Amino acid sequence: MVRLLMLVALSFVAVARPAAAQSILRDAETEALLRDMSRPLIEAAGLQPGNVQIVLIHNQEINAFVVGGQAVYIHSGLITSADNANEVQGVIAHELGHITGGHIIRLNEGAQQATGIMILSLILGAAAMAAGAGEAGMGVLAAGQQAALGSFLAFSRTQESSADAAGALYLSRAGISGRGSLAFFERLQDLEFRMNIPQDNGYARTHPLNSERLAMLTNVYESDPAWGRPPDPAQEERFQRVxxxxxxxxxxxxxxxxRYPESDKSIPARYARAYAWHRSAHPDRALEESEALLVAKPNDPYFLELKGQILLESGHPDEALESLRQAVALQPDQPLIAALFGHALIATEDPRNFEEAKRVLRVAVQRDNDNPFAWYQLGIVYDREGDQARAALATAERYNLTGQPQLALANAEQALMGIPVGTPDWLRAQDIAMVSRSQVQRQRDR
Known part of the structure; x- marks a missing residue:
């Protein structure tokens, strides 16, 4: 029952799988929107926007969590189920409350307290059984387990309530209405009703009852000056597209x-259908939708990116170049689009395009070196140029990002043998080798 409740609640490290074990979705338009939506909340929380990441996880559960540092992980299911941007902002505000409250660090306090109760029950139970009171000893052990679980759940609920209050404060400071936050909790409550999750025992949950959270937050939000403030129409339009x-x-x-029948000619509907047609191997239908989007907005970089992606991934990289080159020109600060353009240049298999591909990809990884795909493409360029040492370095970067330290170490050592000593690339290869060697050793010691 506790696990079931966790699936439909805002959560953090206690119920989240490691982010590295999940599929992270990268999209230039989506990341730009999430940055803009979260910036006023991050500033209201007293944090620096440049230090906080909003990461999208490919998971259909309605969930969000933090796992340490200053990163908020949002499941794709939360975005697709939200009615508007304001609901997602309410979730982000809550998760920022976990970050500023130091809840990941303090999680050990709750665990230690529960462990202490468990150890005491083990000692008392063992003593009772040693004295010949076997049933009494077993009863003490069972009661100790229940008490330990109850202690940890109470600790977790306290942290969740604290994050709720902090989230409401950050929304208020940012001048953002709490309507979306309430709507989101109402959605969670409706979901629990449909799943027949009991609502009469708040003590067996990691989170307070949604009815309790709604009662507390309603009073807070309705008395806030931002309650009646309308949403930003431009931001809402962007959200519906994403x-x-x-x-x-x-x-x-x-x-x-x-969900988006062909009778619906709106931009969001065409956007959704374009991706659906593309994924179901109907490139002609996908291109029709992308062309219709470009008729509506000819200079939209993300529509140009979509057209280029469809052409590239359907086997027409030469035709994709024009759209992707325009998209990069319109959004020069979007390394994800640049990486796709670099991929298209390489996919033409025309050696005349390799130098441009290398230039584009080097800029892309300088602006966003957390992109394994860009490093992979850059490695291909170096390999085709005959620069095996830098191809190995790019490969080491890729394996380092994807959590494969043994392969990262092997390629970093190969790079060190071919790159001039003391150069920036040599120093980077040395860093990867040192980190990867340490990770490999830890794996062996387990």
């Missing part, structure tokens, strides 16, 4: 077509 493209990308194409 939500639709995400639905088109992650959901079954048949469901997408039901």
């Amino acid at each position: 939500r639709a493209k995400l639905i088109g990308f992650v959901e079954d194409p048949r469901n997408v077509m039901t």
Whole structure:
């Protein structure tokens, strides 16, 4: 029952799988929107926007969590189920409350307290059994386990309530209405009703009852000056676009077509259908939708990116170059689009395009070196140029990012043998080798 409740609640490290074990979704338009949506909340929390990451996880559960540092992980299911941007902002504000409250660090306090109760029950139970009171001893052990669990759950609920209060404060400071936050908790409550999750025992939960959270937050939000403030229409338009493209990308194409029938000629509907057609191997239909989007907005870099992606991934890289080159020119600070353009240049298999590909990809990884795909493409360019040492370095970067230290170490050592000593690339290869060697050793020691 506790696990079931966890699936439909805002959560953090206690219920989250390691982020590295999950599929992270990268998209230039989505990341730009999430940065803009979260910036006023991050500033209201007293944090620096440049230090806080909002990461999208490919997971259909309605969930969000933090696992340490200053990163908020949001499941794709939360975005696709949200009605508007304000609801997602409410979730982000809550998770920022976990970060500023130091809840990941303090989680050990709750665990230690529960462990102390468990150890005491073991000692008392063992003593009772040694004295011949076997049933009494077993009873003490069972009661100790229940008390330890109850202690940890109470600790978790306290942290969640603290994050709720902090989130409400950050929304208020940012001048953002709490309507979306309330709507989100109402959605969670409706979901629990549909799943027949009991609502009469708040003590067996990691989070307070949604009815309790709604009662507390309603009073707070309705008395806030921002309560009646309307949403930013431009931001809401961007959100509906991103939500639709995400639905088109992650959901079954048949469901997408039901949700966005062809009679719907709106931009979000065309966006969703374009991705659904592309994923279901109908490039002609996908291109029709992308062309219609470009008729509506000819200079939209993300629509140009979509057209280029469809052409590239359907086997027409030469035709994709024009759209992707325009997209990069319109959004020069978007390394994800640049990486896709670099991929298209390489995919033409025309050696005349390799120098441009190398230049584009080097800029892309300088601006965003956490992109394994860009490093992979850069490695291909170096390999085709005959620069095996830097191809090995790019490969080491890729394996370092994807959590494969043995392969990262092997390629970093190969790079060190061919790159001039003391150069920036040599120093980077040395860093990767040192970190990877340490990770490999830790794996062997387990």
